[in-house]
Amino acid sequence: MTQETVKQNSSSSIGGKVRDYMALIKFSLSFMVVFSAVISYLIALDSWYWLGAVEFFIAGMLVTGSANAVNQIVEKDTDALMKRTAKRPIPSGRMTAAEGWAFAIITLSVGLIMLATFFNILSAAVALVSWFIYAFMYTPLKKVSSMAVLLGAVPGALPCLIGWAAGADNLGIGGWVLFAIQFFWQFPHFWAIAWISHKDYSTAGFKLLPSTEGPGKFSAIQSIVYSLVLIPIGILPYLAKISGMMSLWIIFAANLFMVWQSIRLYREMEAKAARRVMFSSYIYLPVVYLAMLADKL
Structure with missing residues (x-):
């Protein structure tokens, strides 16, 4: 050699x-x-x-x-x-x-x-x-229950609280508002991934969709519900005075977009629609957080 x-x-x-x-x-x-x-x-x-x-x-x-x-x-x-x-x-x-x-x-x-x-x-x-x-x-x-998604949303949202604690040296209302946004965002995001990869997840014994029947109307309705919950939560940054009017409207538009994609999933009931929800959620997070940061700047 x-x-x-x-x-x-x-x-x-x-x-x-x-x-x-x-x-x-x-x-x-x-x-x-x-x-x-x-x-x-x-x-x-x-x-x-x-x-x-x-x-x-x-x-x-x-x-x-x-x-x-x-x-x-x-x-x-x-x-x-x-x-x-x-x-x-x-x-x-x-x-x-x-x-x-x-x-x-x-x-x-x-x-x-x-x-x-x-x-x-x-x-x-x-x-x-x-x-x-x-x-x-x-x-x-x-492997035990679909409640894992609910529990997993906690560590999925805690980074916002960690960031707030590092910057403000407390666990104030601003940190909890950011936590709430990321907490509820995860449900349509993760269920879309679970919908697309349902066969793989089932093979491994994972129970991640809210319905035992797998991809179906109940799972799509849950995605719509949690997307709708994001609309009032999106007002909280403005009320908590951690962002202004500009980001309020951007967050509102982003939330409506998520709701619409979830409704399309309910109407179409296809992996293609679930993939749109997934990619929309990937776009949602940076748009919302950068809007709040830009408003502060």
């Missing part, structure tokens, strides 16, 4: 390991979660501190990535049964569970230390609670 071949194999091995760790933390999902936490942090601040936003983003990615790593360790056997997850590093055998645990413990520890050191103990404590609920309560409950 030539020296050049050795270098190429080494480079390929390093690149593959990096890709595996990116998959282990579910980078795209983690980024979206931490994005909402960072925006919440910036909204909570009285004056801008962009270096703090970078530090908070890194700490958030470490804690969130750790939770996602534990999720994959716990679900390694069921992940191996599903087409969409079988190629993840642990179920595919490219990474051992022990390596995953070591990574999860180290990233969690560093992330919590950063939050406690650069920000406050409160934000680190809420982050630890969120990590525990997601990793050890929501994850195993997915």
Whole structure:
């Protein structure tokens, strides 16, 4: 083997390991979660501190990535049964569970230390609670009951409260308003994903749709209901004085858009319509949070 071949194999091995760790933390999902936490942090601040936003983003990615790593360790056997997850590093055998645990413990520890050191103990404590609920309560409950989605929405929304705690050093009304938006947003978002991947999830024994019958009118109605709930909740940032009139109207329009997509799902009852709900929800979150941040600016 030539020296050049050795270098190429080494480079390929390093690149593959990096890709595996990116998959282990579910980078795209983690980024979206931490994005909402960072925006919440910036909204909570009285004056801008962009270096703090970078530090908070890194700490958030470490804690969130750790939770996602534990999720994959716990679900390694069921992940191996599903087409969409079988190629993840642990179920595919490219990474051992022990390596995953070591990574999860180290990233969690560093992330919590950063939050406690650069920000406050409160934000680190809420982050630890969120990590525990997601990793050890929501994850195993997915095989037991569809109530897992309700429980999972708590750690899914707590990043907003973590961001608020880091910026304001309290768990004030503003943080709870942001928590409420993200909490209720998750239901149409996650049910759309569960609708699209119902066959895969059923194979693994996951119970994630609100109806035992799977994709159907009841699940679509629930998506409409929770989208409608977002409309009055969207007024709260204005009432709590964490944003102004401009973002109020943008949030209202975004909420109507979500309701309409959920209604289309009820009318069409197809995976294509569920996919529209899913992608609409991906767009919804950055539009709403950036609107509130722009209003504060």
